[in-house]
Amino acid sequence: MQPEKQQDVLKRLAFIEGHLQGVRRMIEEDKYCVDVLKQTFAVRRAIEKMEQLMLDGHLHNCVVEGIKDGRDDQVIDELLDLYELANR
Amino acid sequence: MQPEKQQDVLKRLAFIEGHLQGVRRMIEEDKYCVDVLKQTFAVRRAIEKMEQLMLDGHLHNCVVEGIKDGRDDQVIDELLDLYELANR
Amino acid sequence: MQPEKQQDVLKRLAFIEGHLQGVRRMIEEDKYCVDVLKQTFAVRRAIEKMEQLMLDGHLHNCVVEGIKDGRDDQVIDELLDLYELANR
Amino acid sequence: MQPEKQQDVLKRLAFIEGHLQGVRRMIEEDKYCVDVLKQTFAVRRAIEKMEQLMLDGHLHNCVVEGIKDGRDDQVIDELLDLYELANR
Numbered sequence: 001m002q003p004e005k006q007q008d009v010l011k012r013l014a015f016i017e018g019h020l021q022g023v024r025r026m027i028e029e030d031k032y033c034v035d036v037l038k039q040t041f042a043v044r045r046a047i048e049k050m051e052q053l054m055l056d057g058h059l060h061n062c063v064v065e066g067i068k069d070g071r072d073d074q075v076i077d078e079l080l081d082l083y084e085l086a087n088r
Numbered sequence: 089m090q091p092e093k094q095q096d097v098l099k100r101l102a103f104i105e106g107h108l109q110g111v112r113r114m115i116e117e118d119k120y121c122v123d124v125l126k127q128t129f130a131v132r133r134a135i136e137k138m139e140q141l142m143l144d145g146h147l148h149n150c151v152v153e154g155i156k157d158g159r160d161d162q163v164i165d166e167l168l169d170l171y172e173l174a175n176r
Numbered sequence: 177m178q179p180e181k182q183q184d185v186l187k188r189l190a191f192i193e194g195h196l197q198g199v200r201r202m203i204e205e206d207k208y209c210v211d212v213l214k215q216t217f218a219v220r221r222a223i224e225k226m227e228q229l230m231l232d233g234h235l236h237n238c239v240v241e242g243i244k245d246g247r248d249d250q251v252i253d254e255l256l257d258l259y260e261l262a263n264r
Numbered sequence: 265m266q267p268e269k270q271q272d273v274l275k276r277l278a279f280i281e282g283h284l285q286g287v288r289r290m291i292e293e294d295k296y297c298v299d300v301l302k303q304t305f306a307v308r309r310a311i312e313k314m315e316q317l318m319l320d321g322h323l324h325n326c327v328v329e330g331i332k333d334g335r336d337d338q339v340i341d342e343l344l345d346l347y348e349l350a351n352r
Contacts, residue, residue, distance in 0.1 A: 001118060013112055020108070024101055030089060033146040034166050040139050041173050044132050048351055051128050055347060058121040059340045067331045076323045078122050083319060085129050087312055087350075136263055143259060147252045155243045164235045171231060174263070175224055177294060185291055193284060200277055206265060209322040210342050216315050217349050220308050227304050234297040254298050261305050 005057045012050040019043050051086075093145045100138040107131050139174075181233045188226040195219050227262075269321045276314045283307050315350075 001009065020043060026036045066075035089097065108131060114124045154163035177185065196219060202212045242251035265273065284307060290300045330339035 001115070001121065006115060006118065009115055010112070013108070013115065017105070017108060017112075020101070020105060024098070024105075027089070027094060027097055027101065030094065033089065033142050033150065034170060037139055037142055037146075037170055038173060040135055040142075044135050047128055047132050047135075051125055052344065052348060054121050054125055054128075056340075056344055058125075059343060060336070062121065064331055064336050064340070067328055072324070072328050076320075076328070079323060080316065080320055082122060082125055083347075083350075084316060085126060086347075140256065140260060144252075144256055147255060148248070152243055152248050152252070155240055160236070160240050164232075164240070167235060168228065168232055171259075171262075172228060174259075177291070177297065182291060182294065186288070189284070189288055189291065193281070193288075196277070196281060196284070200274070200281075203265070203270060203273055203277065206270065209265065209318050209326065210346060213315055213318055213322075213346055214349060216311055216318075220311050223304055223308050223311075227301055230297050230301055230304075234301075238297065258298060258301055261302060 001054070001057050002061075005053065009050055009053055012046065012053070016043060016046050016050065019046065055082075089142070089145050090149075093141065097138055097141055100134065100141070104131060104134050104138065107134065143170075177230070177233050178237075181229065185226055185229055188222065188229070192219060192222050192226065195222065231258075265318070265321050266325070269317065273314055273317055276310065276317070280307060280310050280314065283310065319346075 019039070023036060023039050023043065026039065063075045063079065066072070107127070111124060111127050111131065114127065151163045151167065154160070195215070199212060199215050199219065202215065239251045239255065242248070283303070287300060287303050287307065290303065327339045327343065330336070
């Protein structure tokens with residue numbers, strides 16, 4: 001990953017870790033489940049945003065490079081795998 | 089939440105936090121993005137499993153109680169809100 | 177389902193069927209895949225909205241009734257199954 | 265799309281249309297909502313499989329061609345848009 005992108009991803013990850021600590025506190029203090037669930041949904045969404053950033057970097061670098069090097073099938077099969085995994 | 093359920097949720101949360109630390113290390117060591125993404129997908133799935141556990145407790149306790157107390161509309165509107173939020 | 181809700185669901189279904197016919201035409205005319213995919217995403221989202229309507233009816237009727245009849249475990253296990261299936 | 269892929273996609277679409285007709289009948293006959301929902305979930309999953317097939321064709325053809333023609337940014341921005349839309 002390019003250094004600025006890496007820093008951006010790590011910053012988002014730190015935010016996600018902090019968010020999860022908040023979730024932990026809510027569970028320990030036995031807060032209302034509905035409110036805890038709304039927070040875990042927000043955490044998952046923040047992870048998805050971080051994934052988009054990594055995918056952006058991956059497409060612009062590894063995929064473009066791989067295709068220009070003639071490794072089309074390899075990079076594309078990886079993308080299709082990811083897409084299937086992302087949808088579970 | 090019932091004490092055993094709460095302990096189970098906290099145990100899963102500890103696992104998720106550890107998994108995210110592994111993701112952090114992978115990003116810091118500049119591992120291949122595709123491999124990092126596979127791990128963040130797994131983290132999201134682990135959060136979903138934890139959510140199912142909390143939802144289970146919520147349905148069996150608060151929702152049943154709420155409906156027996158005649159607060160049907162309130163508990164059901166909360167559930168529909170959650171369902172919509174879970175699907176974003 | 178209550179008659180008005182049933183009519184609403186059937187109207188949405190007719191819209192979804194029409195939308196899919198449009199998708200069929202796009203594929204037959206070999207339109208750009210990216211544009212076809214945007215339409216199928218919209219179809220899936222329309223199906224999700226229709227599901228929310230059915231779930232709303234189910235919660236307000238069958239679930240409330242089931243819990244008031246003491247069939248808590250049955251109606252709640254069905255809901256948890258649905259939730260897990262909806263997330264695949 | 266390549267002709268065989270197009271035929272495969274159209275075949276899957278015909279299956280999805282038939283499945284939705286079954287859903288329509290279930291709603292008209294006022295079947296149990298939980299059972300209808302399980303069918304609409306299956307329809308959405310069948311649409312996702314059809315999308316994967318189209319995405320496969322798109323990546324192997326338009327994306328590879330676009331990158332070899334130097335239109336990297338255009339094809340990659342389209343992919344990122346799709347990914348964001350697919351996750352809503």
